[in-house]
Amino acid sequence: MASRILRIHPKDNVLVALQDLSKGEAIEFEGITYVLEDDIPAKHKFFMQDMQQADEIYMYGVLVGKAQYAIPRGGLMNTDNTKHAADPYTFRPYNYHWEAPDVSRFEGRTFNGYLRNDGRVGTANYWLFIPTVFCENRNLDVIKEALYNELGYSVTGKYRSFTHELLAAYEEGQDIANLSPDALSVASHTKNRVFKNVDGIKFLNHQGGCGGIRQDAAVLGKLLAAYADHPNVAGVTVLSLGCQNLQLTDLMDDIKARNPQFDKPMFVFEQQQSKSEEQLIKEAIQKTFAGLVEINKLSRQPVPLSKLTLGVKCGGSDGFSGISANPAVGYTSDLLVALGGKVLLAEFPELCGAEQNLIDRTIEPDAAHKFMELMGAYSQAAENVGSGFHMNPSPGNIRDGLITDAIKSTGAAKKGGNSPVVDVLDYTEEATKAGLSLVCTPGNDVEATTGKTASGATLILFTTGLGTPTGNPICPVIKVATNNALAARMSDIIDINTGAIIDGEKTIAEMGEDILEYCIKAASGEVIPKAVQLNQDDFIPWKRGVSL
Incomplete structure (x- = not known):
């Protein structure tokens, strides 16, 4: 029992x-x-x-x-x-000892990834559209509709078909308001993908690039450069207006600063230099199509698990998050670190109360002090506007048992496992060291996944107790439920269920190994996470303002 x-x-x-x-x-x-x-x-x-x-x-x-x-x-x-309430934290000499988990089950294992020229490995093969300013969002929407519908990347075919059936019923005089959706027999209008080795064409619509302050544009430039340089991205199309704060030259400088050897195909279009909007869109589609032909020639190949970079995130958390899903993901994290891979733990407002443990685990004193400075500045900024980390739990969190931020945070930190902290990264900084790194982002689901991807995550494990449809355009997001009821109720968005831990049917270690097995399959393209299937391509840049 x-x-x-x-x-x-x-x-x-x-x-x-x-x-x-x-x-x-x-x-x-x-x-x-x-x-x-x-x-x-x-x-x-x-x-x-x-x-x-x-x-x-x-x-x-x-x-x-x-x-x-x-x-x-x-x-x-x-x-x-x-x-x-949470205890104060400080730097202190601390001889942290970590006993790595048994990885014999995974030694010598590989996943099938996309090996890039610089030695990094992608878990997917995407073409990416980047606007330097929000003025280009509409052009991106037009291009997206054209490419998605014709090349087989749209997931809305069944809904277009459903709307068509509703229209036919309306024209026949039926009572639409009382018509059961299940009464309509809708044929699937899904088109087969033309480019089998291109996992998707992605679009980074955003609200930045101009207005605001110049620092906002500078941070956005570094973020977009990180996405262009990401190992899951094989080629890039950039659309610019021309007069915005984030100039094309700034973006190109940011890309070269991040990766001086950047060699991906990139097509750049500036609307104020084009003959017409139609000419701009047609040329962008044509050039991109040619680029898709080229990256479709790439194929997956076996690479060691040490080439994985795993981001860990929680959202829509509940009172079981810190008991089932987060510790299980933490065990997965420890397994990957022991195998030589990288793990990224972010969401600084959700590390409140866990700071001392993380500081004591940080190998380099400079990194520990950097973490303290980032946490202190972030907390002070929130307090300066009448808020604070204590206001982090959402109404949904509270209803499901997360009464204080320290309860939520200490449970959230379990996702990072118990391995030593090898590095501390500010927003958009790239993870370069094997092991566990801390990444400064908000706790906000989309801002956090956006930032974690910028630091190099090639897969994200996203735990949830209440359910959330969050995804990312270029980093596959794997949803991990904390309880059986959620997994059954929202099976269309949940990939893994850790409810067996609550029921006593599985241990945290057993579930952690199962999760890593799923990650290997997802990284190899053998299973497609629900967020990817549904095109849950959420992208919100952080302006470095107060966001919990």
Whole structure:
């Protein structure tokens, strides 16, 4: 029989409900009986002792909050009686020891990737359209519609067919409002892909490049350059207006600064130098088509797992995130680090409360100080506008048991496993060292995945307890559910279910190995993650303002 409660760390003074518990129930744990003072929904916590005002509350073995008033043993933790608190952090000499997991199951294993001329390896083969300014978004939309429909990359064929059937029913005089969608027999209008070795044509529509401040354009230039240089990208088409803050010369300089050996096919068009919009679009389509013919000649080849760069992310988190999916992904992270690969842990607002552990794990003192400086500046910027990391949990997070930011953050940090931190990267900086790196991004799902991809992630493991359709244009995003109910309810977006950990059917280590097996298949193109199938191509540049 599956356990009904869990104590995550021996130091904790709260227990987690793994199932719904009722007020008045007597719950026994380690020889002590707790009579519940409230209903305790699954994923929420109740207190193991009588709490007084200002008493410290511990989860994951660290301070996560303080009691706001007296709370009886067996009482429900909620946003009224518990407020965020976290211990201060500092640099200190610390001899961190990490025992790597057993990787014998994966030694000598390979994945089939796209080997680029500079030695990096892509898990996909994309052509990328980049606008230097939002003024070109409409032209990108026109080109996208033309290319997607004709070359077989559209996922909207069934919806166009569905709309066509609705129109026919309307013209026949049927009552459309009360017509069941399932009553319509819709044929699939999916077109076979023309270029079998081109995994997609992607478009980085954005709202930047002009207006705002010049620093915004400078950061955007570095971000777009990172995407152009990404190992999952084989060729690039750039559209520019001409008068914007982010000039073409600036973007080209950023690309060369990032990779002096950049040699991918790139076609550049400036609208204010063209004869007409029609001429611009036709020429862009024609040149890109020729480029697609060339990159379609590339093929996958076996490469060691050390060539993988794995980004780890959580979004739509719940009270099980830090118990099932995040620790399982953390075990996957440790496996990949032990195999010589790279892992990227970001979302700095969601590392609040986990800072000391990460600092103690950081190999180089300069990197540890860089992390402290980035965290401190980010936190201060939030406080300067009347906010703070304590305001990070969303209403959905709170409803599902993540009462304080420290609870959310210490559970979120589990995605990074336990390996040493080899580097700390600011936004858009590239990961160059094997091992675990920390990347400064917001916690916001799309801003974080956007930034993590810029630092070189070639796959992203995205854990979720509530469900989210987030993806990325050029980095395949793999959705990992924390619980069985979500996996069943949103099976169209979930790739992996870690609910077996909650049920006691699998260990974290077993699930972590399963996740790495899936990653190998996804990196090889043998399975296509749901976010990729659905063209969930979310891209939001961070302007370095306050975003939690």
